[in-house]
Amino acid sequence: MKSTVVFLLISLTFLSCSRGGARPDVEDRPVPVEVFLLNETTLPRTRSFSASTLPWEMVVLSFKTTGRLKEIHFDEGSRITRGQLLARLDPVDQYMARQVAREQLRSLTPDVARLEKLAGKGAVAEAEKERVLGYWDALATQLSQADIALGATQLYAPADGVIGRRMANPGEMMEPSRPLGVLLAMDPLKVQLAVGAGELAWFPPDRELRVLFTDRITTGRVHQVSTTADAVTRLFQVTLSVANPQDAASPLRAGQLARVEVDLPPLRGRFVPAEAIETGAGGMARLIGLVDGRLQVFQVRHHEKEGRWIRVTGDLPADLQVVLGGFALPARQPVTVKTTWTPETFPGRPED
Template sequence: MMKSNFVLISYVVLTLTFTGCGDKIETREAEPIKVKVTTISGENSQQRYRAIGYSGIINPSKSITLSFQVSGTVERVPVAMGSFVIKGTLLAEIDETTYRNQYQAQAAQAELAKENYLRTKEVFEKGSIAEIKMIEARSNYQQAKSSADATYQNIKHTKIFAPVSGYIGEKMLEAGDLASPGKPVLKLLQIDVVKASVPIPDEEINNYKKGDPARVTIEALDDEEFMGVVDEVSIQTAQDNPTYTAKINIDNPDRRIKPGMSCSIVLNNERKESTMTFIVPVEAVYADEKGNQFVYLADNEANNAYRQQIKTGKLYNNGIAVTEGLKDGDLLITSGYHKLTDKTPIQIIK
């Protein structure tokens, strides 16, 4: 009996031992963290983060504010905002009745003065009156004619015609509004060529000059890139901002680039190739307890993230400059990085 109990107990112990060992063998692999990456590259790459760049805004090549030279009630503005008009198109007009009546009255006075002058001249030539009478009559006629001509110009000024072909960018007055000399009525924009205005720090402005090539990326057009040329470089800073401004001409034959669109610009930077700088999102840069800065890069072969120490420079509108620690071809993790540690498994998504 005791032998049977011993066999039974031994069987139970062995069973529990193997069962417990089986529980310890079961393991689960860590789920990879889903991340997004961008390729660090130089100026000739098609990726967004490249050699040092700037943020800017698109402006029309020419912006003309149109106004009346005389006052009156606006009769009509027969154009819509955003419409394309050709040179010579009627854009707006005010009621000309008052100026037309004034002209007709003064034209009649001028005609009367002309007849009086011609009669006086004829009498003078016969020697019947003094020369001073003829001179007075001639002067009165010339003054009346000048007044009539000036009033006729007021009639012409009751209409605004397009001085150049372009787009109606803004309408400030509508029919029924009261116009006055110099009060803006319309804004006419030319955008066959647009200008990207770029603020540039004072320590970098001397690196660029008129004629330098530029690559402009416009986010609103799905990050499409356009080639441009530096057309202007300011020689003094703005009053409210200690930066200089460069303006870049960009051909826009299909007029898809609109004024007001934001853009990223990479200027020709051959003079800085020996100290290549990259712009990365500020939020992708971390610092450890010792103050060492780092980012997370993706290892495509090992499918994991690794910590890369870096050194940063100036802060720009579109990110922070990384002066050391990155190179062309690095895969910078730009989304999902807050869940990472060194060697964390990752899955790259688009």
């Protein structure tokens, strides 16, 4: 009985082998791959720089005379227009000084008229005439200064802007050396970035550039490029002028972060994704192409890298299919194409 069972098992095993044939090698089984169609194309180029925003100008607000602060008509964040009344001092001292100067000048007026009449008849010495007229001029100057001091008790906005800081309250004593607040001129707005010496040619005066904020895209013009590099970073500061109307629904604010984009001349050539090429020394590289359904290694030279793209040259067939991830497969591995990409359809292309 036992010998019969063994015989049946051997027979079934032999029959199974004769029907199934030999097991295929792994390398002969086609592997599905993605390929990139290597043809000549034009690649757009853009450089992006981190930037920050600053007020175009910061004006320290202060009175030109001394007195006690009586009124203040702004707070931090207030939008201000040129010529707007900002604050007022108690003018009592300046008013009294003007009244005294005016009364002194008024009381001297008859004496001056009488003196000039007598001088015309030669009845007054020339020295006396000069003394009285000099006193008259001094009083007139004093009255003029008193008028200026009285006018200086009112402070008007020198420009449009936003109050960045309020530094005094009614009842406090003010003097020319004590600031009342800081006015930020916000239109236009400064956008500043740092660039290397090799990038200065991209920023000629008045060139218009894209400026990207988190909530909008606008443009700015190159206003100024520093003539000396930073002592630590060795970078040059570039300042853009960006329009920032304060009557807009949401004007830009100082301190916002931005990115400045610079369009460069496009490159023409044959480009491959960086992950599809292995670079070596001396500008040499290799890539895996698909020829007659099998993998083949091609030697090329690599040149400029633009983002994830590398320009290559070499003795390559027209419309070569470059295998993505081909270096992970055995040499001469048969494959089947499941996806064909072009520079226009490849995910993550520069214009995305």
